[in-house]
Amino acid sequence: MPFIRLDPHPFKDLPPVDSQPDTKTLNSLIHSILRDEAEPLLKNLQTGLQKDSKLRPSPPSTAQVKLSQGWHQQEFWVCRQSDHQDSAIDGTGSWGEFENGLRHDHAEHEMEYTPSVTKVKQLLNWNQDPSWDPEMRIEVSDTRYQDFMVELHTFHPQALIRPRAFISWTVSAAMGKIVEDKLEPRGFITIQVPFRLSSPAEEPGYEQLSTEIRQSVPPRTIFAHYASIELVELLPPSESSDRVIRWTMATTSEAGGKIPQWVQRNWTLGGVPKAVVADVGLFIGWIMKQRERRETQLQE
Template structure:
């Protein structure tokens, strides 16, 4: 199943697809998506506890402060199963004004920028992303019910699933080899959540948002169809190192803060958590260093990069 972890999955673990060999062991697409989204919700519910005592950072031109947290994870998301190696996770959250004004973005802009064409848009606003190639895409699932627990159910819609080959290039390129990632991306909207009380009463709460999950994949000559494996090998730059990352992201609309005039706009809450391994000879402590520009600084900078890109698109 689609465990959200740093250890990459093989293509044999994916649901049936015309480009993949038929196999009775392949998971059913709906069950595969339900489990991935259940784990994502589990992550997101537990992320707030990781921010205790953490600092807030600026990420211009975004007007929102970014709160940063981290933790070491030694079990799979939402289960008690131990994983082979502890994972270092970095998380951030920021709250934005829902408006098409400088320093922020509207709910519509968050959807078109972060949910639709997720990987392609990331290449537009992230300087290090140098290439994106879509390898596989499944038909959109229109409706999907996900039980986060025995008492809470999320109702997802417009569930998109694809596999992308994403390459990052760095300067100086003579010293830092490109990194290529094979990423399974699941993105889904939701508009309400059903909660069952201890007495059995059902309460439907309107909640507007979307969740994006990225799970690392690994291609090998024995686990991937030959033509697909060759396509991957041919697409990566010379000297490229295959690396891995997993992430869970949620963008949701919150009601306005109380105001005497009642004219405050909605708020947009953006949460993201990720774990990664750049591979090669870059030490883990460098990858995790804020001072040396590692993952913590990169995830904070991403907020400003996205807001700046959105403002430029708006002006054109």
């Protein structure tokens, strides 16, 4: 069974979370996800889904968004791609701003620029464990992945009829291309995998984690789920343009409860396709506000 899938995983599929985690198991799992799933899946989605006939605006971003959607192995996926000028000016962002906003503190920043996310709670952080190898590297074809971040979060969106929560295991890695045994940085990838909340009796050994999650969500919460792959690449300059930041994201989701699938997938009713396009503008708007705040602080 694939790890990147809509059907949420039980906690027993997590990397070890006891007092002496098995780093080799974690490394092996990350390697498998990157080598066998993430990039091949993203390529299949980009070529296999039905593409919209027109580009979509997402202000204040000046970049137009390519949108595609459709079925892949019995899951409905939505994929978007946008090209942004690498510059710290209105309507776009610099490479450093993209990296800071989308890679570092990914979940916390997502809450800051996405109005529907009202709370993020970090549950587990493997990066802080003494046995974690900060120098770990994984090579797939001519691409090297390094500087990994591995965390488990719950996301609490605003209530629809009943409040929702998502349990998401996040893996992020910097990417570089190996050229003559040297690493040329080219971007980063972030993968989010859904997990489900089971009863303590179903998953012995995870009672503390289950209790912590239940105590952090409002009463009558519906646990929804999603999987996503986010790829941010720094493209070299060409004769006709400066450096470009290409932001690609693909997701499959289930809101749960009594919301019909056709509503969740409907653009006019504000479903997932419209939401993922809007996220581009929300992020660029957040970058611009962060930049203004820094400039104001420097002037004071």
